[in-house]
Amino acid sequence: MKDLITFNKPFVTSLDEDFFNKLNRGLTSLSGDGFYTKKINKWLENYTKSNKALLTHSCTAALEMSAILMNINAGDEVIMPSYTFVSTANAIVLRGGIPRFVDIREDTLNIDENYIENAINKKTKAIIPVHYAGVSAEMDTIINIAKEYRLFVAEDAAQGLMGSYKGKPLGAIGDLGSFSFHETKNIISGEGGALIVNNEEFIERSEIIREKGTNRSIYIKGEIDKYTWCDIGSSYLPAEIVSAFLLNQLNLSKRITKERLSIWNNYHSMLLSLEKKGLIKRPKIPNECKHNGHIYFILVEKNKRDKIIQKLFENNIQVTSHYEPLHSSKAGIKYCQISGSMNKTNYCANSIIRLPMWIGLTIEKQIYIVDMLEKTLKNL
Numbered sequence: 157m158k159d160l161i162t163f164n165k166p167f168v169t170s171l172d173e174d175f176f177n178k179l180n181r182g183l184t185s186l187s188g189d190g191f192y193t194k195k196i197n198k199w200l201e202n203y204t205k206s207n208k209a210l211l212t213h214s215c216t217a218a219l220e221m222s223a224i225l226m227n228i229n230a231g232d233e234v235i236m237p238s239y240t241f242v243s244t245a246n247a248i249v250l251r252g253g254i255p256r257f258v259d260i261r262e263d264t265l266n267i268d269e270n271y272i273e274n275a276i277n278k279k280t281k282a283i284i285p286v287h288y289a290g291v292s293a294e295m296d297t298i299i300n301i302a303k304e305y306r307l308f309v310a311e312d313a314a315q316g317l318m319g320s321y322k323g324k325p326l327g328a329i330g331d332l333g334s335f336s337f338h339e340t341k342n343i344i345s346g347e348g349g350a351l352i353v354n355n356e357e358f359i360e361r362s363e364i365i366r367e368k369g370t371n372r373s374i375y376i377k378g379e380i381d382k383y384t385w386c387d388i389g390s391s392y393l394p395a396e397i398v399s400a401f402l403l404n405q406l407n408l409s410k411r412i413t414k415e416r417l418s419i420w421n422n423y424h425s426m427l428l429s430l431e432k433k434g435l436i437k438r439p440k441i442p443n444e445c446k447h448n449g450h451i452y453f454i455l456v457e458k459n460k461r462d463k464i465i466q467k468l469f470e471n472n473i474q475v476t477s478h479y480e481p482l483h484s485s486k487a488g489i490k491y492c493q494i495s496g497s498m499n500k501t502n503y504c505a506n507s508i509i510r511l512p513m514w515i516g517l518t519i520e521k522q523i524y525i526v527d528m529l530e531k532t533l534k535n536l
């Protein structure tokens with residue numbers, strides 16, 4: 157292959173064709189919460205069957221809203237994996253809370269539910285499971301533990317839209333769920349996110365926190381004649397133009413997921429023989445989970461990983477590692493705690509390779525990627 161096969165290529169669609177017409181006729185706004193945002197909130201509420209869905213400008217924003225809603229205060233602890241994006245932990249640290257990291261499972265790279273109970277103490281207030289690669293964490297176990305110890309569950313479903321656990325959409329299982337529409341995700345709007353509010357207790361406050369701590373949303377509904385400052389909050393709304401882009405993507409979400417799953421399945425069957433030869437490990441999808449084809453990863457010998465990435469790049473294939481574990485990062489050491497060993501987290505972080513995954517990646521390119529991977533593995 158002559159041209160570089162990039163790791164990601166955003167699936168670019170267009171703005172809703174009626175956006176400027178609607179704008180000129182005063183039927184939507186340029187700022188947030190106009191026609192398109194409301195339509196998407198309804199779309200997400202129907203999809204998740206949740207009490208409330210609120211579009212935000214990022215998943216990071218939705219996670220920060222979750223931390224405020226769960227009343228995370230100084231010294232409160234929140235259990236989560238170390239193998240995640242910084243935003244999962246940052247949301248807690250920004251409130252003065254302490255993320256307590258638990259090791260992950262090697263098959264899904266999700267938090268190991270068997271170690272959660274050991275991490276609970278008097279200060280524990282919540283659990284944030286991350287659905288890595290759009291594959292659910294073991295949610296029945298997590299919800300049962302949370303019920304027993306009266307903890308909140310806020311799902312980090314940044315990668316999880318269109319994935320499900322025992323038939324329930326990811327993001328709709330815990331008290332709260334956060335989605336990302338960042339350009340690296342399956343359904344995109346450049347930057348973007350959403351908060352799904354499943355616990356009724358949080359509905360009223362979620363709208364206030366999202367509107368800079370004011371009751372502006374009920375003012376817009378005409379229920380009061382002035383809006384005022386009622387609580388802490390920030391500006392978490394996306395601009396309407398972002399929503400006008402996202403609506404088209406959401407309307408294509410079934411097609412996008414189907415195409416990604418087909419690419420994922422191609423890799424999975426083509427890589428079986430390399431797994432049988434003991435050269436790689438493939439991801440495992442638990443029976444309870446339907447995933448969305450967000451990431452195809454393999455695990456290789458950790459001291460060979462960087463060489464493999466380099467060799468494939470020399471052959472015009474861009475593959476990448478993923479998260480640097482948070483527990484050993486500069487901020488992680490300063491602000492967070494660990495519970496038990498981080499062996500699997502360290503092993504997976506050092507062994508993972510993510511393969512190119514985007515709509516339009518042809519079977520010829522996939523065959524080339526797998527061939528080059530096999531040649532590289534055999535020659536190392």
Ligand SMILES: Cc1ncc(COP(=O)(O)O)c(C=O)c1O
Pocket residue numbers: 214215216217240241243244286312314315335336337338347348349
């Ligand atoms: C697990 C996880 N959580 C949160 C985020 C943050 O999402 P956003 O970029 O929409 O703020 C990401 C982004 O990659 C993520 O992978």
